[in-house]
Amino acid sequence: MASYDPSKLKVTKNIGLNSVAFCVARVPNSQRLFFGSSDFKVYELDLAAEKPEPKAFNGDGHQSYVTGLALAGNTLISGSYDGRLMWWNTETKEAQRTVEAHQLWIRGVRVSPDGKRLISVADDMLGKIWNAETGELQHTLVDHKAMTPHNFPSMLFAAAFSPNGEWVATGDKVGHIAIWEVATGKKIAEVEAPGLYTWDPRQRRHSIGGIRSLCFSPDSKLLAAGGIGHIGNIDHLDGPARVEVFEWQTGKRTQEINDKQVKGLVQQIAFDPEGKWLLGAGGDNGGFATFYNLENGQQIHSEKFPMHVHQFALNESSDTLYAVGHHRVAVGEFKAA
Amino acid sequence: MSRTGSFFCGSADHGVSRRGFLGAAALGAAGTFAADMTQLNVLKQEVLANELKKQQKHVILLWLAGGSSQFETWDPKPGRPTGGPFRAIQTSATGVQISELMPKMAQRMQETTSVIRSLNTRNADHGGGAVLMETGRRDDPGIDYPDIGAIVARELGRIDSQVPDYVSMYTSTEGRRKGTSGFLGARYAPMFLSESMIPENIRKLDSISVVDHQDRAALRDMLAKSFQQSRKNDTVNSHTQAYQRVRGLMASEKLFDIEQEPEAMRAKYGPSQFAEQCLIARRLIEAGTPFVKVARAWWDSHGQNFETHRELCADLDHSMSTLLDDLKDRGLLENTLVITLGEFGRTPQINASLGRDHFASAWSCSLSGMGIKPGVAYGKTDPDGHKVAEGEATAGDLFATIMTALGVDPKKEYMIGARPIPVTDFGSKAIQEVLA
Structure with missing residues (x-):
């Protein structure tokens, strides 16, 4: 029997930060977190401590926002808007390796389920698969277009490995998703989610949406993409949280969730290990974490978070989420009684 | 000075060089410059030579509607x-850094552009800020001030011009502002393009044939000349000029049609609407229009x-740098001032939506081309951009700087009844450091 109950989600811990935390990695079976920050640094934060305090990693580190983190054993890999990937020893907090990985801003870093591979995605519109241990570049994934259909720079925001480790998906600003074979780097499928591209052709003539989050289902058959729906006022993220779910091998969309009760970007998605629900978190000026029924797309429960959530990590029993975001770290629990 | 074709009607088939056009027109119309179609009196009458000189000057205002961020443009x-x-x-330019989002403009700073980083305009409301920056002064319920386009149209426009004096393009709907000629009157009101890049309502009615239209004009001209011979006065002249002007405007449609441009030139500007409107602005300037505003919202x-800003700065950087290159290549930049300005800047604080809010206490604009000393970064904000640290400048100071760059006396006064109204607000001072 599952240890979780989505209807019970509550924020149980809330810690202020001096900066914006964009990404998080969690040490397994612990409350020890690492987060990447708007002050260009990587921090450790042990929530089990009596007075949890962020401890910065050593050295000069990155030269811009740290927007991606992945933990592979004792090695933490960070990606930044400076285009670099950095490998860190989590015990000494010293940098071990720096790789000039991308020409433009790295938007995300993900590690494969076995911890052996890493993917980085960036605004040079490339996905790159790396050996997580050696830093060797294994494949460069070329597919996403540099310009939007309206001739503005596109952005490659999201990536996710499938739980079986065979595939990796990448998603961009205009709602194009490519699915790649990890072993060969070959593209094997495409999915289109144009409802996540928020181009306003008349009122404000720009866009801020895009695919901000991707996640495969536990059986690797479904792929969920998150972002924001049609925006009434593009200045304020004033649009519904939006998630689309696909049987990616056929391209068939199985769910289209356009949640008008919750405004803002869905910055991260997670599937229920048992396949019943989907969890999306993000925000506008505020933050949210919302559960949706996978069968009918209806909202199960939504909880306000004290900050716009940029990323979260679930614990092993999928009943606690560790969220980072705008000047805060928050813990949400949804344990069954 | 290299010059390619510069044409009034926009067609390569009827090419007339701009200099030739202006020269011939100036000689032919020298007697008409002193005429003023408004009912205003001007305290300082300019001598004809100065007026002639001014007629070759132009302004393009790139209006960044909604307020761009100084941090992501000119003051990183x-x-x-x-x-x-x-x-x-x-x-x-030695010692001058700008945001990495503006790489093309970074290459052109030393030759073309100066930035002012110390605007403190104290109005962070869209409507009020726009009025302030477009008129150079605070709104006054008692006086309907003209905006910069109308002032430039009046000061630099030719009374006998057959092209529009003031064209304003604003195609997005958010924050759309038409602009106003205020007390200068309808003669200097903008030709406002919002729905289409080609003006509406300037075409001949379909119910009138071309021959009929020409015949009517010829008949009117003949009668007018006969009438004028026995009744010489400004009112009659003005009436005749108004008809000539309407015919000119009707013939100016091709100026707005970028299909008239060689494909290579269109490719340089690229496909964005803002870039295409910048190309139209160049075409208008080349044909003699004194003031063109291109609004890029939002x-x-x-x-x-x-x-x-990653999205919009790419558009601005490319469009602005291409426009400056084009103006320079055609020998027009020395006589054209390009202003890049919005109603205010953005806050130093980054909000929870990773946004920046309205901020008018310490922000930036740029000036390029005519009358400007390029490569200057004037003024300074504090390390986090909260306050102006050096060289605080008001909207009036910016206005005075612009007018001085154009050769217009900022202290020149218009008379509204018995009340003198200076072109720029009382107490305004031009920023000499950015002036050539």
Whole structure:
């Protein structure tokens, strides 16, 4: 029997930060977190401590926002808007390796389920698969277009490995998703989610949406993409949280969730290990974490978070989420009684 | 000075060089410059030679509607808590760095552009800020002030011009403002393009044939000349000029048609609407229009400021640099002032939506081309961009700087009844450091 109950989600811990935390990695079976920050640094934060305090990693580190983190054993890999990937020893907090990985801003870093591979995605519109241990570049994934259909720079925001480790998906600003074979780097499928591209052709003539989050289902058959729906006022993220779910091998969309009760970007998605629900978190000026029924797309429960959530990590029993975001770290629990 | 074709009607088949056009027109119309179609009196009458000189000057205002971020354009603060994720890059001007989102403009700073980083305009409301920056003074319920386009049209426009004096393009709907000629009157009101890049309502009615239209004009001319011979006065002249002007405007449609441009030139500007409107602006300037405003909306980045600026700065950087190159290649930049300005800047604080809000206490604009000393970064903000640290400038000071660059006396006064109204607000001072 599952240890979780989505209807019970509550924020149980809330810690202020001096900066914006964009990404998080969690040490397994612990409350020890690492987060990447708007002050260009990587921090450790042990929530089990009596007075949890962020401890910065050593050295000069990155030269811009740290927007991606992945933990592979004792090695933490960070990606930044400076285009670099950095490998860190989590015990000494010293940098071990720096790789000039991308020409433009790295938007995300993900590690494969076995911890052996890493993917980085960036605004040079490339996905790159790396050996997580050696830093060797294994494949460069070329597919996403540099310009939007309206001739503005596109952005490659999201990536996710499938739980079986065979595939990796990448998603961009205009709602194009490519699915790649990890072993060969070959593209094997495409999915289109144009409802996540928020181009306003008349009122404000720009866009801020895009695919901000991707996640495969536990059986690797479904792929969920998150972002924001049609925006009434593009200045304020004033649009519904939006998630689309696909049987990616056929391209068939199985769910289209356009949640008008919750405004803002869905910055991260997670599937229920048992396949019943989907969890999306993000925000506008505020933050949210919302559960949706996978069968009918209806909202199960939504909880306000004290900050716009940029990323979260679930614990092993999928009943606690560790969220980072705008000047805060928050813990949400949804344990069954 | 290299010059390619510069044409009034926009067709390569009827090419007349701009200089030739202006020269011939100036000689032919020398007697008409002193005429003023408004009912205003001007205290300082300019001598004809100065008027002739002014007629070759132009302004293009790139209006960044909604308010662009100074941090992501002209005044980056990399590594500061307020600085955002983007780096500063060195420009071609020694010691001047701008945001990495503006790489093409960085290459052109030393030759073309100066920035003012110390605007403190104290109005962070869209409507009020726009009025302030477009008129150079605070709104006054008692006086309907003209905006910069109308003032430039009046000061630099030719009374016998057959092209529009003031063209304003604003195609997005958010924050759309038509502009106003205020007390200068309808003669200097903008030709306002909102729905289409080609003006509506200037075409001949379908119910009138071309021959009929020409015959009517010829008949009117003949009668007018006969009438004028026995009744010489400004009112009659003005009436005749108004008809000539209407015919000129009707013939100016091709100026707005970028299909008239060689494909290579259109490719340089690229496909964005803003870029195409910049190309139209150049075509209008080349044909003699004194003032063109190209509004690019909407920069009001309360949410996702960095994504917004990554998108919009790419458009601005490319369009502005291409426009400056084009003006320079045609020998027009020395007589054209390009202003890049919005109603205000953005806050140093980054809000929870990763946005920046309205901010008028310490922000930036740029001036390029005519009358400007290029490569200057005037003024300074504090390390986090909260306050002006050096060289505080008001909207009036910017106005005075613009007018001085154009050769218009900022203290020149219009008389509204018995009340003198200076072109720029009382107490305004031109920023000499950015003037050539």
